[in-house]
Amino acid sequence: MPLPEPSVSKWLNADPDFALAKLRGRPVLLHAFQMLCPGCVQHALPQLQRLARLDTGCAIVGLHTVFEHHDAMTEPVLRAFLHENRITYPVGIDAAIAGQRLPTTMARLRLPGTPTLLLFDGDGDERCRHFGPIDDLALGLALGRLLPMR
Amino acid sequence: MPLPEPSVSKWLNADPDFALAKLRGRPVLLHAFQMLCPGCVQHALPQLQRLARLDTGCAIVGLHTVFEHHDAMTEPVLRAFLHENRITYPVGIDAAIAGQRLPTTMARLRLPGTPTLLLFDGDGDERCRHFGPIDDLALGLALGRLLPMR
Amino acid sequence: MPLPEPSVSKWLNADPDFALAKLRGRPVLLHAFQMLCPGCVQHALPQLQRLARLDTGCAIVGLHTVFEHHDAMTEPVLRAFLHENRITYPVGIDAAIAGQRLPTTMARLRLPGTPTLLLFDGDGDERCRHFGPIDDLALGLALGRLLPMR
Amino acid sequence: MPLPEPSVSKWLNADPDFALAKLRGRPVLLHAFQMLCPGCVQHALPQLQRLARLDTGCAIVGLHTVFEHHDAMTEPVLRAFLHENRITYPVGIDAAIAGQRLPTTMARLRLPGTPTLLLFDGDGDERCRHFGPIDDLALGLALGRLLPMR
Numbered sequence: 001m002p003l004p005e006p007s008v009s010k011w012l013n014a015d016p017d018f019a020l021a022k023l024r025g026r027p028v029l030l031h032a033f034q035m036l037c038p039g040c041v042q043h044a045l046p047q048l049q050r051l052a053r054l055d056t057g058c059a060i061v062g063l064h065t066v067f068e069h070h071d072a073m074t075e076p077v078l079r080a081f082l083h084e085n086r087i088t089y090p091v092g093i094d095a096a097i098a099g100q101r102l103p104t105t106m107a108r109l110r111l112p113g114t115p116t117l118l119l120f121d122g123d124g125d126e127r128c129r130h131f132g133p134i135d136d137l138a139l140g141l142a143l144g145r146l147l148p149m150r
Numbered sequence: 151m152p153l154p155e156p157s158v159s160k161w162l163n164a165d166p167d168f169a170l171a172k173l174r175g176r177p178v179l180l181h182a183f184q185m186l187c188p189g190c191v192q193h194a195l196p197q198l199q200r201l202a203r204l205d206t207g208c209a210i211v212g213l214h215t216v217f218e219h220h221d222a223m224t225e226p227v228l229r230a231f232l233h234e235n236r237i238t239y240p241v242g243i244d245a246a247i248a249g250q251r252l253p254t255t256m257a258r259l260r261l262p263g264t265p266t267l268l269l270f271d272g273d274g275d276e277r278c279r280h281f282g283p284i285d286d287l288a289l290g291l292a293l294g295r296l297l298p299m300r
Numbered sequence: 301m302p303l304p305e306p307s308v309s310k311w312l313n314a315d316p317d318f319a320l321a322k323l324r325g326r327p328v329l330l331h332a333f334q335m336l337c338p339g340c341v342q343h344a345l346p347q348l349q350r351l352a353r354l355d356t357g358c359a360i361v362g363l364h365t366v367f368e369h370h371d372a373m374t375e376p377v378l379r380a381f382l383h384e385n386r387i388t389y390p391v392g393i394d395a396a397i398a399g400q401r402l403p404t405t406m407a408r409l410r411l412p413g414t415p416t417l418l419l420f421d422g423d424g425d426e427r428c429r430h431f432g433p434i435d436d437l438a439l440g441l442a443l444g445r446l447l448p449m450r
Numbered sequence: 451m452p453l454p455e456p457s458v459s460k461w462l463n464a465d466p467d468f469a470l471a472k473l474r475g476r477p478v479l480l481h482a483f484q485m486l487c488p489g490c491v492q493h494a495l496p497q498l499q500r501l502a503r504l505d506t507g508c509a510i511v512g513l514h515t516v517f518e519h520h521d522a523m524t525e526p527v528l529r530a531f532l533h534e535n536r537i538t539y540p541v542g543i544d545a546a547i548a549g550q551r552l553p554t555t556m557a558r559l560r561l562p563g564t565p566t567l568l569l570f571d572g573d574g575d576e577r578c579r580h581f582g583p584i585d586d587l588a589l590g591l592a593l594g595r596l597l598p599m600r
Contacts, residue, residue: 035235036230036231036234038234038235041191041192042191042192042196046192047587050585050587051587054587054588054591056591059492067232069234071226071230072226072227072229072230072231073227073230076222077186077222077223077227078222079222080186080219080221080222080223081186081222083219084186084187084188084189084219088266121599126159127599127600135500135586135590136498136585136586136587136590137497137501137504137586137587137590138504138566138585138590138591139590140586140587140588140590140591140593140594141504141506141590141591141593141594141597142590142594143590143591143594144590144591144592144593144594144595144596144597145594145595145597145598145599145600146540146594146599147591147594147595149577149595149596150577150595181357197437200435200437201437204437204438204440204441229448236366245310251351264437277449277450285350286435286436286437286440287347287350287354287436287437287439287440288349288354288438288440289437289440290436290437290438290440290441290442290443290444291354291356291440291441291443291444291447292440292444293440293443293444294440294441294442294443294444294447295444295447295448295449295450296444296448296449297441297444297445299427299444299445299446300443304455335532336527336530336531337534338534338535341490341491341492342492342496346492369530369533370533370536371526371530372526372527372529372530373530376521376522377486377522377523377527379522380486380519380521380522381486381522383519384486384487384488384519385488400490
């Protein structure tokens, strides 16, 4: 099954034609977040940065799913945010729909809010979906199941 | 000695004519921060919110000292940030100076960066200044010294 | 008011004639604990060791108040425990009473269990008593109130 | 390959004839610890108890490998320790050898100290060995690799 390709208005930290399809074969952690969401900033982002340093073979991809404070969470502010937080993995801006509160991908994948974490195995199948903070042990277990034994 | 009154372009979460002088007699914790500073958001703000819940008699006041990413950390974004983080104590916007990187109060008080925490006793004297993360035990001790025995 | 002198069968990490009275003039943190009490070992002891490193002027004194598993929590085991945990402040063994579950000082001071923390100011007056885990911020505030402003 | 069966003088929290072989088919986490080892008590044990609550299908087995303070870390003290810490998984007492500092299994498996964590997959092969504290994310990842995808 193909990875559900996010509909983004722009990719940051990646080539313009970046797509999840290019990660095929690796587990993918897709992280839906908003830069003004406290649970995202205080818990999920530092956790993903700890994870990124462990070099697991899993690809981490962010999705900025703005569904509130649309006027505040704009692309220039997001760029400054990524810079200050030293986030270097690809982050897509979920495509806004004029007059709609929810952005495209968030609505299509029925994400309940932020932070939401989705894990896909190397075949592109969704294996885990978690809304809200997840503790390190549970995240490690969920992701480890998708990695090869070594 | 009078409390050093911040030069702010606007007070949020407070009357327009708010001033530190109005807190005279109480210890004051002045917190210089930037909303895109990771150490401020991940460490200092949750810590101040734990402190606020302890009802110590100390007044907490924020000072948004933007010295980088001036175009991103604007008043509307700060308002959304305070709302999302449920910050209800007064927050002043340190007055920017055209063509200068440092805002007025930050330059005048020679604050080295963010987060910087300043503690003033009930007489308005600065008793503690700390740049960077401070752990809970050290913060409690520093602030407790300014509170009456009970 | 004099500090309530514990009735101990032996002082470890101190001269045999050690007494709280000798600390007069300094705030004293008296920590009633048991070496097999999980809350004492996992929370309170590491916290006190962080506190000890901050060099506050407060004296830390342990009191081993065995009220369960009397056959297990003996002096030789306590000595090994103090050695392994690198506890160097004075620790008194609360004097057991034959046929009684509670040791002498624990009963006299009506301590509800372990860990219990008692704070005395420099005049020997009890200023704070806390049963169970106390977080770092609250402990710092309680102790800071007993220290001189600086 | 068969699981390396510990040489124990007694199993606690298990039938007298308990053996790792009986767990065949499940991943096994073998935890070598000492009840007076601060890293074991403050870090590893609470971590294993969090893990036990997650119901992963992995079997947790403790091994009390006393190599210091032999006179203090005796069976009755260990029994009180397990009771107070509410440890309900099987714990073997690594068989002491008269005149030797290291107990039998610790020497045979060349364990470097405590805490040491060994992970075996469902076929009995050792897949991970870690001496000292391991953080939750790394432990979850290492263990997750041994669990079936779901």
